[in-house]
Amino acid sequence: MLGILASSVALVIWIIYGLVNAAVMRAPDAPSGLQWTGLQGIGAAIGSFLLLPLASFDLADTVSGSEVLRFVGWALVMGLAGSWLATWFWVFASRRLPLALATQLIVAETPISRT
Secondary structure, three states: OHHHHHHHHHHHHHHHHHHHHHHHHHOOOOOOHHHHHHHHHHHHHHHHHHHHHHOOOHHHHOOOHHHHHHHHHHHHHHHHHHHHHHHHHHHHHHHHOOHHHHHHHHHHHOOOOOO
């Protein structure tokens, strides 16, 4: 039941995000795609920092400093390429596509994980 509730809430949030993003990008005084992507990235960073206390750091004593640096480096690369760049392309596409197609891009972007 919790999974159904969580997925329903996530779907509603994605729909609201698609509608708000389309409204912002189609407004006469819309920010540039790069500015809008930067604002979203800053918001995501703030949200991530707020969730940081919930993360588990039990493995901090079992890994070496070089492994931590390699992990942080890859996390930054993947964050920039997989999040910021992808968001910039999505903002660019959503400005030029009808809302029905732009919101489908969000669904296609969201991976399905099986546990």
